[in-house]
Every structure is written in structure tokens, then in C-alpha cells.
Amino acid sequence: MTTNQQMFLYAVEEMNFTRAAERAFVTQQCLSDHIRRLEKNYNVKLFDRTPKLKLTKAGEILYASLMEIQKIENHVEQTISESSKDVSGNIIFGIHVERTHLIFPTLFSAYHKEYPNVKVSLISDQTPRLMNLLENGQLDMMLGLDIPPQEGYAKEQVLEEPAFLFATEKFLRRYIPEWKSGQTWIAPEDLSRIPLSCTSYTCALTRHMGQFLTEHNVVVHYICEIGDYLTQLMLCRRHEVGFFCPESFLIEEDFIESQKGPAEERVRALKVQDMSSRIRVEMVYSSHHYLPGYAIAFKDMLKEQYQTRVDEIRRRYEEIVSEDA
Structure with missing residues (x-):
């Protein structure tokens, strides 16, 4: 389930954006942004906000569907968790030097909890040098900036950054x-x-x-x-x-x-x-190199946590601008 969908579930369960945001440990504006992205994605209105907060018909349908998805995911997660802690392996991950402290500490804590026997080796450097390491087989994957298309490599855009x-x-x-x-x-x-x-x-x-x-x-x-x-x-x-x-x-x-x-x-x-x-923040890995399940889980977790972290940053910038106004 995506972060947008999880925020929607919090909002429905609380029927109050302030309490939902507190439960999710984000600002109310951040939670509202997640809801707006979800509405834009489905091209529907999910909540009626006056006279009091309530679900629209589309919101009710989405809520019912997400509850079914959540049941399936909980079952899958329980099944996998019984075996994921037994998985062992190594990930050599390259990350742009100025992004390391932004995302890696939180990411590693969450990942290590799920995969305690997977060793993560981190190499931080500028994007061109990381690409050289990836091309030489010294990295499994990397997070870089404005990477030009290259044959034999898969790219997944995380976000665009001003x-x-x-x-x-x-x-x-x-x-x-x-x-x-x-x-x-x-x-x-x-x-x-x-x-x-x-x-x-x-x-x-x-x-x-x-x-x-x-x-x-x-x-x-x-x-x-x-x-x-x-x-x-x-x-x-x-x-x-x-x-x-x-x-x-x-x-x-x-x-x-x-x-x-x-x-x-x-x-x-x-x-x-x-x-x-804007500057493109991208995940890159060899399209000819097999990524085991634990490496794919690491990649997907990084993308989601990076987006959440940047949402916090954008809220911070708006606060600074409003304080100076």
C-alpha cells in the first residue's frame, strides 16, 4: 500500500485531519497533500469537508477496496516475515554524498528490522564516480542525480528536486x-x-x-x-x-x-x-544484474521514505516563507 493510501486510511479512521496527522507523525498539511495526490490520481473527490468531514461515494468505495488490500497485505507480510528474518545476503549501495544523511539512517533502521541478516554496505560519492563503480560491477544499485540514459541500465525516478x-x-x-x-x-x-x-x-x-x-x-x-x-x-x-x-x-x-x-x-x-x-533524483541498477527480493525491498523502501522526507522538507520551506512574510 502506498503512503498516499495509508494517509487516506488514517483520515477515514479518525475522521479528523489533525488527529490523523498526529497519528501518522506528519503535519496536517503533509497529510492533506497526500490526500490531494490520491484524489488527483483517481480523478475523484474523496471527502466532503462541509458541514463536517465525511466520505464521498468514491471515498467509500476506495476505503472498502483498501481494507481488502490491507487484509491481503497483512497476510502476505505475516507469511513473509516468518521467513524474511532468515534471509541473508549483501547489498552494496551507492548514494549521492549530500543525500546520505537525509535518508539512510531512517532507511537502514526500518530495513534492518525486516532483514536483520542482510548486510548493507554504503558508498557515498558524486554521481559520475558512482556510475563508474556501477559500470565496473562494484555496486548493486545507486541513488544519483540527473543521470543520462545508458544502455543496459534501468532507471526509476524517485522525484524531481528544485x-x-x-x-x-x-x-x-x-x-x-x-x-x-x-x-x-x-x-x-x-x-x-x-x-x-x-x-x-x-x-x-x-x-x-x-x-x-x-x-x-x-x-x-x-x-x-x-x-x-x-x-x-x-x-x-x-x-x-x-x-x-x-x-x-x-x-x-x-x-x-x-x-x-x-x-x-x-x-x-x-x-x-x-x-x-528540476534535478532528477533517480535509482539506477544494471538491467542485466539479478536483484534478489531483499534488494528490491530495499529499493522500494528507499523510494517511499525519500518521498516522505521531502514532503517534510517542503512543509518546512513553506513555514519559513510564511514566517518571513
């Missing part, structure tokens, strides 16, 4: 005197007026931004190349540079900490005006 410019208002006013307090976006041409840092010129995000800037005839000035986002954030908080960063960084404790203090000292996550393209 990029932001991180900068303080104090820094922006120094180079863009007309900058308006509380502005949530930056014009492409203004990017050429500020000094920037980047992770590496081969990094997927740097290449992605480079393509956008070339299309808009904008030349930017990278004054330093740093291997991680946390160090760049430290320079940013000193009002030395701005830097491009993926959406997933918004939930980092260091970024949350940078939201404290005077308004002009806080690090802003700014959207780049007219930038609609």
Missing part, C-alpha cells in the same frame, strides 16, 4: 543595493552581481545550474570550490558568498539554526526566477 540560492540579506544588499527585505526570489541577471561558491564543476547541481545560466546568457563568478554544503553555509553565514543548494538541504539542522537572529543575518533560501527545471 534548487535554491542560499544567501543572507546583508550579503545581497552589499552587491544588490536595491534588494527588498523579505524577497523570496532572485532574478537570473542578478546572479552575475554576487560572488558564489560551488561544490565542484562536475557536481550535478553545478552542471544543472550552468545549463540554466547559459540559456539565460548569465555569467556568474565562482570564487571558491568547496566539497560540501555545510562549509559553504558557514561562509554564507559570514556574508562572504552565496551558493546554490538542493531542496533537501532545507531540513539540515545547520540550515535551521541559520534562521535564528536578526533578519538580515539569516540565510535565505531563494528561488531563481524563471527556473522551472
Whole structure:
């Protein structure tokens, strides 16, 4: 059962979105988003919200169907659980270096509970180097960014992730005197007026931004190349540079900490005006390499947990924007 469907069941059982969200350990807005995606997927309305929350006819049909599915899944899960703990094996998993801490700790805890005898070896690096390891048979699968099509490899898109410019208002006013307090976006041409840092010129995000800037005839000035986002954030908080960063960084404790203090000292996550393209987060594995059941379970669990984690991040960003408004 998908996360969207599980959230729907919580909402039906509680008939109150606030209580359902608390039960699911998510925000009410996050739960509502799951319901909306489900309604969009089936092209129906599942709840009447006035005068009080109740199921529509379509909602009743879906609820009855999901209860039957849940019974089947519970039976399957019980049957498998009797044997999954006896399964042993190894997974060598490559993950983009800046995504490791975002998803792996939670993922491993959940997976290890189901498959305690499967050893997971984690290799974190930039996408191009991970692809080389995959091609050489040194990885079973990997999570990477903006991977071009390659013969002999299967790709499954996890989601698409926008990029932001991180900068303080104090820094922006120094180079863009007309900058308006509380502005949530930056014009492409203004990017050429500020000094920037980047992770590496081969990094997927740097290449992605480079393509956008070339299309808009904008030349930017990278004054330093740093291997991680946390160090760049430290320079940013000193009002030395701005830097491009993926959406997933918004939930980092260091970024949350940078939201404290005077308004002009806080690090802003700014959207780049007219930038609609997003970075593709993708699972990749050899189409000629057999993936055992425990590896497929790991892959599917990762995709679901990544989506849930990003839903939390997007809620966090909306909260930041509303607080600054």
C-alpha cells in the first residue's frame, strides 16, 4: 500500500485531519497533500469537508477496496516475515554524498528490522564516480542525480528536486543595493552581481545550474570550490558568498539554526526566477544484474521514505516563507 493510501486510511479512521496527522507523525498539511495526490490520481473527490468531514461515494468505495488490500497485505507480510528474518545476503549501495544523511539512517533502521541478516554496505560519492563503480560491477544499485540514459541500465525516478540560492540579506544588499527585505526570489541577471561558491564543476547541481545560466546568457563568478554544503553555509553565514543548494538541504539542522537572529543575518533560501527545471533524483541498477527480493525491498523502501522526507522538507520551506512574510 502506498503512503498516499495509508494517509487516506488514517483520515477515514479518525475522521479528523489533525488527529490523523498526529497519528501518522506528519503535519496536517503533509497529510492533506497526500490526500490531494490520491484524489488527483483517481480523478475523484474523496471527502466532503462541509458541514463536517465525511466520505464521498468514491471515498467509500476506495476505503472498502483498501481494507481488502490491507487484509491481503497483512497476510502476505505475516507469511513473509516468518521467513524474511532468515534471509541473508549483501547489498552494496551507492548514494549521492549530500543525500546520505537525509535518508539512510531512517532507511537502514526500518530495513534492518525486516532483514536483520542482510548486510548493507554504503558508498557515498558524486554521481559520475558512482556510475563508474556501477559500470565496473562494484555496486548493486545507486541513488544519483540527473543521470543520462545508458544502455543496459534501468532507471526509476524517485522525484524531481528544485534548487535554491542560499544567501543572507546583508550579503545581497552589499552587491544588490536595491534588494527588498523579505524577497523570496532572485532574478537570473542578478546572479552575475554576487560572488558564489560551488561544490565542484562536475557536481550535478553545478552542471544543472550552468545549463540554466547559459540559456539565460548569465555569467556568474565562482570564487571558491568547496566539497560540501555545510562549509559553504558557514561562509554564507559570514556574508562572504552565496551558493546554490538542493531542496533537501532545507531540513539540515545547520540550515535551521541559520534562521535564528536578526533578519538580515539569516540565510535565505531563494528561488531563481524563471527556473522551472528540476534535478532528477533517480535509482539506477544494471538491467542485466539479478536483484534478489531483499534488494528490491530495499529499493522500494528507499523510494517511499525519500518521498516522505521531502514532503517534510517542503512543509518546512513553506513555514519559513510564511514566517518571513
